[in-house]
Amino acid sequence: MNYDTMFQAALDELHRDGSYRYFAELERYSGRFPRAFHHGIGRDVTVWCSNDYLGMGQHPDVLAAVHKALDENGAGSGGTRNISGTNHYHVALEKELAALHGKESALLFNSGYLSNWVALGTLAARLKGCVVLSDALNHASMIEGIRHSRAEKRIFRHNDLDDLERHLKELPADTPKIIAFESVYSMDGDIAPIEEICDLADRYGAMTYLDEVHAVGMYGAQGGGIAQERGLEHRLTVIEGTLGKAYGVVGGYIAASTALCDFVRSFGSGFIFSTSLPPMVAAGVLASVRHLRQSSAERDGQKKAVALLRERLDRAHIPYLKTDTHIVPVMVRDATLCRTLSDELLKRFGHYLQPINYPTVPQGEERFRLTPGPLHTEEELDSLVEALSTLWKEHQLPLAA
């Protein structure tokens, strides 16, 4: 048996259909986001595709908190939560996150992916006869968690209330049900009808599990997400979020009732048997969450950058999806071209935009997913749109009306 030949054959397949992933090796400059050194081409670039939407990864409060905890508590947590690895910062952060969402409790995980995988996996597996109703465009972390639970799964059409209700109607009243969905869907930047989904959940006795990964820190008066912005937090059973995107560090969590959090804490293998986050990470996140609860300057700056970019794209007739969110998908609609344009933007113009190809988006919907933030300058925006314009002309790509 030559195992490497087998691995290579599978990789060749990815190369053939254009879905092989290349990583850009970057060194972000603290204090100069969104600038970074790109090792592949040996020069500084402007990053347009970061999920550190607000630049909190270099915020002075966050850095100070990380430094302090590092100096005082050392580099690691020293254990799983159960065996000596619960640090004071973990507990303070869980309290802060519960308060942020107006929930009784919160539970911290090492990533957002893990929080979905463990929480959904544990709830669906341990509630006898549980059925999960899952939006068709849910993130891989939810899909994998549900799969792991081995519970029955029903996929409803994306954001489609009629289809969701059709499934709910077919299930017996006494069957435990979880409706799993996201608030902001990150590729198209569209938002779920959260209130209507909660109405259906109430009518059919289902729990609601909302992934607010792309919305926490970004929406609502305190950065609690879309549910907070719409005054709906109390209607959701579980709100899940990441600490690695708008909060700029790393980690994930769920916020819910004390009983539910304790249930996941007590039965979730991926929570129990894994070394907890380093105290410095929890301390940095805590500073980030606290800052964004009382400051809207970053969110305002971010909205301004989005409005400005859209205005410039309109003027240049570059096609993009008009969304109600911070995500600006610039449509290329061709996998090879998307990669070529990305290369040219990088090498000729110093702009880093990761091509988003199949299977992340359907074939024919290849795009750049731009996330302009409060730290992108007007000059950088102008320079990007000028570069896009030049390339659109050179490649004779269709312009927007």
Ligand SMILES: *Cc1c(COP(=O)(O)O)cnc(C)c1O
């Ligand atoms: C990124 C992402 C996650 C995973 O969060 P991480 O903290 O990056 O592991 C979960 N859900 C959605 C919708 C995401 O986009």
